Every structure is written in C-alpha cells, then in structure tokens.
Amino acid sequence: MTTDSRIEELMKKGFGKLSFAEKAELNNLMAQNLQESQAEQFNKVIAEVKALIEKNGLTITEVVKALGGSGSSAVKPYFKVPYLDGKGKEKFYEWHPTKKAVGISAKYAQKLKNADAETKTSWATAEGKEWLKTDDGKRFLVNAE
Known part of the structure; x- marks a missing residue:
C-alpha cells in the first residue's frame, strides 16, 4: 500500500475515530509525504535550472564561479x-x-x-x-x- 493510499484510508475513517496508534501513523505518513514532496520539488527545480544553464551553452561550474566563487556561499575563515x-x-x-x-x-x-x-x-x-x-x-x- 502506498503512502498516499494509506493516508486516504485513515482520513476516510475520520480523525476523531482513529486510535492513538493510527493517529501517530497518520502523522508519520503525512510527515514522510511532506519530505518526499519537498525532495521531489527540489529535484524538479534543480533539473529546470540545469536545463536552463545547458540550454544557454554554459556549464554549471561557470555559473557557480560567476555567482559565488566556490560552491559554498559561506566565507572561509582566515x-x-x-x-x-x-x-x-x-x-x-x-x-x-x-x-x-x-x-x-x-x-x-x-x-x-x-x-x-x-x-x-x-x-x-x-x-x-x-x-x-x-x-x-x-x-x-x-x-x-
């Protein structure tokens, strides 16, 4: 059973009718679903940015150097x-x-x-x-x- 279908099944019961264990399961499934959605969205944005960079004949390294030098925005201590x-x-x-x-x-x-x-x-x-x-x-x- 997928995460989405289990969430749907638990929600159909009604939150008030769920046992403590089912409420905890629902909470965990929703948190997991949120993390998966965020990771999916992040990967989608990265793919779009990468496609835009490559479409314009640039490399990621060139863009990183132009935007901040190294790959990190943090200034290294001296x-x-x-x-x-x-x-x-x-x-x-x-x-x-x-x-x-x-x-x-x-x-x-x-x-x-x-x-x-x-x-x-x-x-x-x-x-x-x-x-x-x-x-x-x-x-x-x-x-x-």
Whole structure:
C-alpha cells in the first residue's frame, strides 16, 4: 500500500475515530509525504535550472564561479583563534577580514589583532596564510590596520 493510499484510508475513517496508534501513523505518513514532496520539488527545480544553464551553452561550474566563487556561499575563515568555553573546552573563533566583530566576538577579534606575527601565522588557516602574503595581510601582520 502506498503512502498516499494509506493516508486516504485513515482520513476516510475520520480523525476523531482513529486510535492513538493510527493517529501517530497518520502523522508519520503525512510527515514522510511532506519530505518526499519537498525532495521531489527540489529535484524538479534543480533539473529546470540545469536545463536552463545547458540550454544557454554554459556549464554549471561557470555559473557557480560567476555567482559565488566556490560552491559554498559561506566565507572561509582566515584565522581560528583558540578560546575556552564556559565548560573549559577549547573552541575556536573563526575570523575573516570582512567579518564584523560584535559582542563577544569582538573580544576574540581584538585578541587576534593584538597577537604577534608568529601567533597570527600559527592561527592562520590555509586561506589565511595566502592572504597574509598580500599587502593587506602584511599590514595586518604588523598591526598597521
């Protein structure tokens, strides 16, 4: 029996007449049906976008680069500043030159800016080490910002 036909069968009984187990089953089936619909809709949109891209003689890679560079919209951090959370566990504040430091993050951004060049370099990610080779990065390294 398909999900849709089982939902239909349970709905015909009337929600008030369903047992607790049937109500739970109906709820689970409806949630499953929603997830399947969302996945189906997502796949449909992706197929349409892919067809549009290819119809115009482009590749997906070209479009991704034009829209955002890498495949991710998240900016990769240049530095990971270590700190201890309230439970004494080591965590990292991730910093990027375009990131606005507000609230508690300002404390860790300042810790990074006040650090010596050797410490900054040790906290730098691969992207950060590349950035440190630029003019802006070199100024940042000697606290000239």
